[in-house]
Amino acid sequence: MVANLRADAARNRERLLEVARAEVAEGNVSFQLNEIxxxxxxxxxxxxxxxxxxxxxxxxxxxxxxxxxxxxxxxAAAAEDIREGTEFLLRRTLDLQTCTAGGLAAVMAAIEDADEQTTHAKAELQRLADLLLERARAEGVIRPEITGEDVRNLMIGLQYAVRQDPGRADVYLSVLLRGLNG
Structure with a gap:
């Protein structure tokens, strides 16, 4: 769809995205389309x-x-050391959630997607995360009762906590990792 836009329509679309990105940078992910x-x-x-x-x-x-x-x-799923792979995934997820002011977390948590690419990306992310969690459980890196949904929910909470006190990100992540390990 985007590739077939007229030049003026493509400029308008890009301008809308620029404004929306600026909103996210200011911590606003609850867009009002009239305001955009x-x-x-x-x-x-x-x-x-x-x-x-x-x-x-x-x-x-x-x-x-x-x-x-x-x-x-x-x-992360392909990491030789699954403990390092798990920490890498959680740390980078936190970084991306934080830089999108929770926008990435909102898209990940949405039941319905607006774009088919989003649906495919989320499905692939789920598949890879499940693979990583299976390995992590099998190697005793995380507790056996921890599910992918548990990790997603904990990461949303962690992202919220880091937004309240960004200087504590490493401490909070460390606590989460120890808790997952049991």
Whole structure:
């Protein structure tokens, strides 16, 4: 869809994404499409043509971070030392969640996706995370009762805690890792 846009439509779309990225940088991931349109200098209809919902816009804004998460998960799952792979995955996930002001976490937690690419990326991320967790459980790196959903929920909480006190990120992550190990 994006590749076939007229030049003016492509410029408008990019301007909308720039405004939305600036909102995320300021910690706002609850987009008001009317406000995004105003800040981008386009009509609200233009926003809705490109992004029919605030969530669709958020997916577009954090799409690169989601793709990066898939790469990180692949690297972590393939790590020779699964303890290091697990810590690498959690640390990088926290970094990406924090830099997107929770936008990545919101996209990951969404039941429905606006874009098929998001659905595929989330499925691949889930597959890789499950593979990593299986190895980590088998090697005694994490407790056997810990599920992928547990880790996702804990990471959302950890990201929230780090937003409250960024200087404590390493301490909080260390506590989480020790807790997973039991």
């Amino acid at each position: 349109a105003r800040k981008a200098g386009v009509g609200v209809g233009t926003v809705y043509r490109h992004f029919p919902t605030p969530h669709a816009l958020l997916e577009a804004v954090v799409g690169q971070e989601l793709a990066t998460m898939v790469q990180i998960a692949a690297e």
